[in-house]
Amino acid sequence: xxxxxxxxxxxxxxxxxxxxxxxxxxxxxxxxxxxxxxxxxxxxxxxxxxxxxxxxxxxxxxxxxxxxxxxxxxxxxxxxxxxxxxxxxxxxxxxxxxxxxxxxxxxxxxxxxxxxxxxxxxxxxxxxxxxxxxxxxxxxxxxxxxxxxxxxxxxxxxxxxxx
Amino acid sequence: xxxxxxxxxxxxxxxxxxxxxxxxxxxxxxxxxxxxxxxxxxxxxxxxxxxxxxxxxxxxxxxxxxxxxxxxxxxxxxxxxxxxxxxxxxxxxxxxxxxxxxxxxxxxxxxxxxxxxxxxxxxxxxxxxxxxxxxxxxxxxxxxxxxxxxxxxxxxxxxxxxxxxxxxxxxxxxxxxxxxxxxxxxxxxxxxxxxxxxxxxxxxxxxxxxxxxxxxxxxxxxxxxxxxxxxxxxxxxxxxxxxxxxxxxxxxxxxxxxxxxxxxxxxxxxxxxxxxxxxxxxxxxxxxxxxxxxxxxxxxxxxxxxxxxxxxxxxxxxxxxxxxxxxxxxxxxxxxxxxxxxxxxxxxxxxxxxxxxxxxxxxxxxxxxxxxxxxxxxxxxxxxxxxxxxxxxxxxxxxxxxxxxxxxxxxxxxxxxxxxxxxxxxxxxxxxxxxxxxxxxxxxxxxxxxxxxxxxxxxxxxxxxxxxxxxxxxxxxxxxxxxxxxxxxxxxxxxxxxxxxxxxxxxxxxxxxxxxxxxxxxxxxxxxxxxxxxxxxxxxxxxxxxxxxxxxxxxxxxxxxxxxxxxxxxxxxxxxxxxxxxxxxxxxxxxxxxxxxxxxxxxxxxxxxxxxxxxxxxxxxxxxxxxxxxxxxxxxxxxxxxxxxxxxxxxxxxxxxxxxxxxxxxxxxxxxxxxxxxxxxxxxxxxxxxxxxxxxxxxxxxxxxxxxxxxxxxxxxxxxxxxxxxxxxxxxxxxxxxxxxxxxxxxxxxxx
Numbered sequence: 018x019x020x021x022x023x024x025x026x027x028x029x030x031x032x033x034x035x036x037x038x039x040x041x042x043x044x045x046x047x048x049x050x051x052x053x054x055x056x057x058x059x060x061x062x063x064x065x066x067x068x069x070x071x072x073x074x075x076x077x078x079x080x081x082x083x084x085x086x087x088x089x090x091x092x093x094x095x096x097x098x099x100x101x102x103x104x105x106x107x108x109x110x111x112x113x114x115x116x117x118x119x120x121x122x123x124x125x126x127x128x129x130x131x132x133x134x135x136x137x138x139x140x141x142x143x144x145x146x147x148x149x150x151x152x153x154x155x156x157x158x159x160x161x162x163x164x165x166x167x168x169x170x171x172x173x174x175x176x177x178x179x180x
Numbered sequence: 181x182x183x184x185x186x187x188x189x190x191x192x193x194x195x196x197x198x199x200x201x202x203x204x205x206x207x208x209x210x211x212x213x214x215x216x217x218x219x220x221x222x223x224x225x226x227x228x229x230x231x232x233x234x235x236x237x238x239x240x241x242x243x244x245x246x247x248x249x250x251x252x253x254x255x256x257x258x259x260x261x262x263x264x265x266x267x268x269x270x271x272x273x274x275x276x277x278x279x280x281x282x283x284x285x286x287x288x289x290x291x292x293x294x295x296x297x298x299x300x301x302x303x304x305x306x307x308x309x310x311x312x313x314x315x316x317x318x319x320x321x322x323x324x325x326x327x328x329x330x331x332x333x334x335x336x337x338x339x340x341x342x343x344x345x346x347x348x349x350x351x352x353x354x355x356x357x358x359x360x361x362x363x364x365x366x367x368x369x370x371x372x373x374x375x376x377x378x379x380x381x382x383x384x385x386x387x388x389x390x391x392x393x394x395x396x397x398x399x400x401x402x403x404x405x406x407x408x409x410x411x412x413x414x415x416x417x418x419x420x421x422x423x424x425x426x427x428x429x430x431x432x433x434x435x436x437x438x439x440x441x442x443x444x445x446x447x448x449x450x451x452x453x454x455x456x457x458x459x460x461x462x463x464x465x466x467x468x469x470x471x472x473x474x475x476x477x478x479x480x481x482x483x484x485x486x487x488x489x490x491x492x493x494x495x496x497x498x499x500x501x502x503x504x505x506x507x508x509x510x511x512x513x514x515x516x517x518x519x520x521x522x523x524x525x526x527x528x529x530x531x532x533x534x535x536x537x538x539x540x541x542x543x544x545x546x547x548x549x550x551x552x553x554x555x556x557x558x559x560x561x562x563x564x565x566x567x568x569x570x571x572x573x574x575x576x577x578x579x580x581x582x583x584x585x586x587x588x589x590x591x592x593x594x595x596x597x598x599x600x601x602x603x604x605x606x607x608x609x610x611x612x613x614x615x616x617x618x619x620x621x622x623x624x625x626x627x628x629x630x631x632x633x634x635x636x637x638x639x640x641x642x643x644x645x646x647x648x649x650x651x652x653x654x655x656x657x658x659x660x661x662x663x664x665x666x667x668x669x670x671x672x673x674x675x676x677x678x679x680x681x682x683x684x685x686x687x688x689x690x691x692x693x694x695x696x697x698x699x700x701x702x703x704x705x706x707x708x709x710x711x712x713x714x715x716x717x718x719x720x721x722x723x724x725x726x727x728x729x730x731x732x733x734x735x736x737x738x739x740x741x742x743x744x745x746x747x748x749x750x751x752x753x754x755x756x757x758x759x760x761x762x763x764x765x766x767x768x769x770x771x772x773x774x775x776x777x778x779x780x781x782x783x784x785x786x787x788x789x790x791x792x793x794x795x796x797x798x799x800x801x802x803x804x805x806x807x808x809x810x811x812x813x814x815x816x817x818x819x820x821x822x823x824x825x826x827x828x829x830x831x832x833x834x835x836x837x838x839x840x841x842x843x844x845x846x847x848x849x850x851x852x853x854x855x856x857x858x859x860x861x862x863x864x865x866x867x868x869x870x871x872x873x874x875x876x877x878x879x880x881x882x883x884x885x886x887x888x889x890x891x892x893x894x895x896x897x898x899x900x901x902x903x904x905x906x907x908x909x910x911x912x913x914x915x916x917x918x919x920x921x922x923x924x925x926x927x928x929x930x931x932x
Contacts, residue, residue: 051205052198054415056366057447061853064366092198104196108188111823114831115651116195117202117366117415146862149853151366151416152651154830155861157823 022084024048025094034081041065041076043084044091052092052120056149063148066121067091073128075147092120095127103127106165107158114152122148126162130169136162182663182670183882186823190655190675191413203385203412203426204370207442211372212241214426214433214443215290216278217297218453222487223321223522224272224301229279234296239289241439243297244281244432251401257391257423257527261331261489263322264525266399266428272301273321274487274524275847276452283433283441306522308847310484311461313519321487321520331485332496332518336503336572336779339511344476348467352547356464356912358536359844360484361457363529364858367415369454370444373430380407382430385414387421387648388688389678399428400435407431411678414650418835419528420454421650422690423490448851455490455527456845458483458518460499462540468548472559474509477572479540481516483526483533490527492518497623497774499533501783504572505541506583506617507563512572514779523847528690530832531889534618535839535896542614542897543912546904556901557594557613560791561587565617574780580885582815582875583615583789589871593811594793601795601905608798609808612901614894615791619784620886621693621769628768629698630684633662633705635713635761637752639733641666641673643705646686647698648678652888653824654694658702660820661881665706667731692788692886695820699881700767709763716750716761769879786877788890789815792833794865796902800925803918805903807837807863810895813871817885826870829891833867834859836895844915 020034020043031047044050044067053076056064060078067076068090069083095101100108103126113119122145129136129144136144141162150158194200217234231243246253246269253269256262268279280297284290305319312318313329321329345351371384380402386392386409393409400407414421426443433441445453460483467476481499485492500516516533549559564583570576594613601609621627632644643662649655655675663670676682686698714728717735727738736744751761769785795809812829819825838859850856876883900911907924922928 050198051201054202054367055204056368057853059447059852059854062366062447096197100193100196104193107196108192111186111189111827113189113192113195114653114827115366115414115416116192116200117651119195120198123196142862142864146860149366149858149860151364151418151835151858152831153827154832154834154867155864156830156867157827158861159864 018082020081020085022086023088025090036082038081039077040079040081040084043081044076050091050093054117054120056117063125064118064121066124066148068124068128071131073125092123095123102168103130103165106161106168110157110161110164112153112157112161118148118150122150122158126165130166134170135166182660183818183820184822186821187656187660187670189653189824190659200413202367202415204367204444206370206372206383206412208440212283212285212433212437212439212441213287213290214429214441215282215294216429216449216453217280217282217294217299218276218278219272219299219301220275221301221303222272222275222277223304223306225304226268226270226272226279227302228300230298233298234282234293237289237293237296239285240293241283241285242437245279248436249399249432252398255395255399255424255428256489257491258489258493261493264488274522276524278453281429281433283437308521308523310482310519310521313521314517321522329520330517331489331520332492334496334500334516334779335777336500336512336514338572338574341476341478341511341513344511345467348475349470350548350551351465351467352544352551353465354543354547354912356462356540356543358460358539358914360459360526361529361839361843362451362845362856363418363420365416365418365420368445368447368450369421369425371412371426371430372440372442373434374440375434375438380431380435381410382427383410383412384427384430385421386411387417387650387690389648389680390646390685391688392424392427393680395424396427396431400431409680411648414648417650417689418530419690422528422688423455425454451851452524455525457529458485458495458526458533458536460536462537464540464544466544466548472548472552472554472562474507474563476511477504477509478513479503481514481537483518484521484523485518486521486523486525488525490525491532494623495533499537500779501573501619501623502534502617503537503541505538505545506565506615506789508565508569509572514572530835530892534616535893538614538616538893538897539900539914542901543910546901547910557587557591560613560615573774573783575782580786580817580875580877581789582873583617583791585873585875586789586791586813586815587615589873590791590793590811590813593869597793597795597809608800608906609795610798610902610904610906611793611795612898612905613791613793614898614901616890616893617787617789618692618890618893619787620696621691621784624771624773624781624783626768627687627693627697628766629686629701630766631686631698631701631705632684633709633763635709635747635751637748637755639748641668642676643673643702644676644683645698645702646678646683647694648689650689652828653821654689654698656824657695657820658698661699661702662706664882665703666710668733692888692890695884696786696880696886697767697769699884701765703881704765704767705763707763708765709761712761712763713747713750716754720750720753785879786885788885788887790890790894792894792898794898794902796899796906798903798906798921803921803925805841805916805921807865807899809866811869812867813873814887814890815873815875816887817877817880818874818883819872820882820884822872825872825887828887829870830867832891833895834864836892837863837899839914840896840899841916
């Protein structure tokens with residue numbers, strides 16, 4: 018099938034996308050957007066989290082055709098220049114160790130902060146419960162989400178390239 | 181001075197932007213994709229391996245079997261126990277073992293063909309329990325071994341256990357068990373290989389590129405010089421990426437097909453095709469005097485090492501050496517035996533058997549405390565190792581022994597939490613305490629690291645290190661060490677890391693050794709480079725070397741900063757004589773091998789110490805346990821980067837929560853996170869305070885030791901102790917599942 022969608026602010030048209038293709042395989046194998054990771058392939062780990070019309074989804078479980086005519090944002094599309102405040106907060110808080118869960122974790126955090134500017138600990142835990150991390154123990158991730166909330170609240174610079 | 185500061189981790193900006201390229205991200209258009217064909221039954225004899233149908237799948241290029249291996253068929257991390265067939269030849273030893281390797285134009289074709297391979301097996305009688313494996317007439321996992329299924333044994337004898345036990349006022353006897361655990365690093369194993377100038381180049385995730393090169397070269401019958409191993413960004417390891425995984429397969433296909441190839445394990449393959457944490461059974465008898473001083477300790481440890489040796493020798497030694505915990509015990513009798521079974525192999529996982537042994541020594545000391553009506557923290561303080569005392573292996577600890585300070589600084593938190601919870605278990609809440617010690621580096625053997633540092637004439641400072649940063653932060657810490665010694669901003673230092681063509685062997689990222697050992701090598705390289713620069717300054721300026729200072733890339737005679745010249749000028753002066761400004765360093769901690777009969781020796785040059793406390797809440801109707809709070813005190817010698825240390829501690833605590841409450845890998849049942857659950861952020865307790873204790877180690881860089889594994893070790897016993905307090909019965913078997921909690925609450929299977 019032919020797939021037309023908006024990815025990180027650009028309209029793309031892809032031919033010969035198999036009907037069973039996942040959004041993850043289109044992003045990684047067709048578009049070379051390797052920032053979105055596959056950790057489990059069954060929607061349990063959240064490493065493949067991207068935004069579909071602003072909502073976080075597991076790209077490994079999302080059929081590619083579902084993105085037709087819609088807007089997809091991946092980790093590569095979050096910052097217009099330099100680092101987005103969420104990315105900056107993850108770097109500064111020490112929330113990144115091996116970094117494999119980081120893109121998914123950052124996309125889930127961004128989605129959370131878009132809908133709730135000042136989340137409490139329970140909101141954060143509920144929003145990130147689908148993103149597994151084996152390195153950090155989550156404490157510095159929690160710190161990063163709080164720091165990102167403060168940064169985004171301050172700067173109001175929360176628009177992303179496709180958003 | 182950059183020691184004790186926390187600059188952002190090297191590489192974290194690229195990771196935040198999604199630009200870091202992990203092993204599983206390697207590949208170029210046109211690469212062939214590799215998939216293993218794995219047996220779903222074991223033990224078994226291969227009756228037939230029919231490839232025709234699979235070869236007919238469009239896009240398949242070739243299917244390799246054991247017959248195609250050009251070199252040695254048996255691989256393994258420990259040189260004397262190489263026993264693992266990466267492509268089984270005749271016998272399937274464990275479920276999930278590979279029998280063939282498909283190379284195809286696409287991943288889809290490779291996976292389709294792998295399913296089309298017809299493997300006919302004839303079942304053999306197997307053994308799946310390590311106790312049964314050591315019984316007489318047990319089926320033999322590997323035929324013809326003089327020791328049968330006994331893979332590894334470590335014995336420790338000190339004092340006279342039997343006589344000493346007779347003098348004890350109180351004796352406690354109990355059994356403990358732990359489970360197989362999957363590492364579950366977020367990145368599965370992956371990489372790419374290609375041929376360049378008649379050499380094989382492999383870029384893959386790994387914890388030990390120099391070992392990978394050696395074993396891959398053996399497998400392929402190549403001189404190691406013809407193989408270059410480059411560590412790709414590695415998405416966690418925890419010991420699971422110490423054994424080779426995709427590397428031999430990548431090498432085989434690239435070498436024989438002369439085409440670039442890539443391979444990425446699915447999560448299911450990563451579960452069934454890699455090593456696990458050893459499940460242990462630990463039978464303990466501990467005696468103490470009426471004051472609660474430990475007098476005699478006997479432990480019979482046995483564990484399941486699965487079908488292959490991997491790190492079994494190291495796990496047997498480590499579990500035995502640490503079985504008495506961070507306590508002084510004069511009379512010790514420890515036997516540790518690891519048995520082959522037909523289960524998946526068990527190897528290195530964060531702590532090498534010590535997290536398991538900690539369940540036993542901490543359970544025992546709680547048992548003694550309860551029998552004497554003593555406080556659980558006070559009994560640990562009473563028995564904690566102090567400078568001048570001997571460990572179970574007869575090693576006298578002279579300095580950097582921070583366990584007393586860990587316990588003292590934890591005490592106020594523990595007391596407050598205890599008073600909040602109250603003395604009885606009616607509230608459903610409990611507070612536990614646990615402690616550990618952990619030897620840094622490999623056990624009783626030489627395990628050096630080497631490093632090289634160059635200051636180039638154009639002003640670059642380049643650190644060449646073979647140490648694989650897998651997320652723990654060695655890149656950051658090693659740069660800080662160089663920066664501190666040469667008085668330059670660590671940001672100025674370029675890194676060339678874990679590439680066997682450009683870096684010398686730093687040994688494995690394991691045994692919590694990179695900060696201490698590679699840090700030591702890097703520091704020595706910096707000292708050598710400084711020496712060279714000072715010597716040239718002396719020649720240029722006719723100055724007295726003893727009085728020189730260097731900072732921010734300039735050198736001057738102490739007291740005369742106006743006469744400073746730049747290091748660049750000095751380096752250029754050397755370059756004019758064709759001399760490069762290079763410092764080389766090597767550090768190998770002093771150890772004495774353990775005596776095979778008595779286990780006496782100096783297994784490690786230094787030890788990390790830690791104590792943790794936890795508050796849990798148990799729902800006595802459902803058996804659900806919530807870990808509410810954890811406090812952790814860790815003696816790391818010196819925290820080079822406190823934020824990295826805190827990150828390691830919090831990560832270790834959460835892995836400990838998983839080990840304590842939820843993780844048990846059952847072969848054949850678990851293959852993904854759908855039913856193998858690891859802790860999520862929703863399971864996270866409040867981890868506060870994190871107390872960093874610094875009892876500096878004389879031989880460590882700026883006093884540093886290590887923290888990676890120590891972070892995890894006390895957590896499970898601490899939680900077990902807390903749950904035990906909450907339910908009024910000791911919890912000795914991991915994981916502490918809902919069923920086990922309900923059994924304890926209702927008094928089923930009561931051991932007391």
